[in-house]
Amino acid sequence: MDQTFLQVLEHEGPVTIIAPYASPAPVVNTWMSYVKLNSEQTELYLPAAGMRSIEHVLPDDDRLLLTFGSKAVMGTEGPGAGFHVSGKGYFIADGPIYEEMKEQFPWLRKVLAVKITAVTQKI
Numbered sequence: 001m002d003q004t005f006l007q008v009l010e011h012e013g014p015v016t017i018i019a020p021y022a023s024p025a026p027v028v029n030t031w032m033s034y035v036k037l038n039s040e041q042t043e044l045y046l047p048a049a050g051m052r053s054i055e056h057v058l059p060d061d062d063r064l065l066l067t068f069g070s071k072a073v074m075g076t077e078g079p080g081a082g083f084h085v086s087g088k089g090y091f092i093a094d095g096p097i098y099e100e101m102k103e104q105f106p107w108l109r110k111v112l113a114v115k116i117t118a119v120t121q122k123i
Helices: 003-009 052-057 096-104
Strands: 014-018 027-031 043-048 063-074 079-092 110-121
Touching (some): 003 079, 003 110, 096 110
Antiparallel strands (some): 014 063, 043 110, 063 079, 079 110
């Protein structure tokens, strides 16, 4: 896992989640402080209160693109690092991950899980 990306995750900021191959492409947002990385650093978990537009398109194409960034982390050109994370998304409505996230975020209805396929630094 990219160490600069892990540093970015330590800071607060918006996360954009896009289903880029749907038409029209749904776009939703959350906060980096809500995102959990599993211990193997292969999957992200995000609490979903809404995200219905993303959920609606996943049965047809599960590819997602997420953007992360923080100006508090040095990037490729100076202060500010930004990343694109590509992955395969699915929703979790029960089980241990759901229960753990529900305890921390009682307002969630499901958990969006994203199996990471690529992490690419953009800035």
